[in-house]
Amino acid sequence: MAGEIFISYRRSDRDKAELLHRLLKERGVDAWYDAHVTAGEDWRLATAKALETAPIFVLLFSQAASESDDIAKELAAATFEKKLVVPVRIENIRPKGQ
Helix, strand or coil: CCCCEEEECCHHHHHHHHHHHHHHHHCCCCEECHHHCCCCCCHHHHHHHHHHHCCEEEEEECHHHHCCHHHHHHHHHHHHCCCEEEEEECCCCCCCCC
16 A cells, blocks of 8 residues: 655665654654565565655665665656655765766
8 A cells, every 4th residue: 555655765774764654654644665565466566556656755865775776766756756755864975966
């Protein structure tokens, strides 16, 4: 099930994604991250549907995230679809332009 917020993160930052999801849920905000993909479900389709549905895209930004092609694709799709993009820097690094 998709939420009003799509949480994008790198697998190595999963603990931060889980924390953010829990805090949002406690405040009544419906958020989605890939832990919602059920066994046997195609994760690519589930992720694409959740991204398409959510009006807000939250990027948990870290060194690992900055090196991820999948996150770059999700961010490009969110930008193309004119989602509200909210970067959350979880490491003290600066984004680099290409």
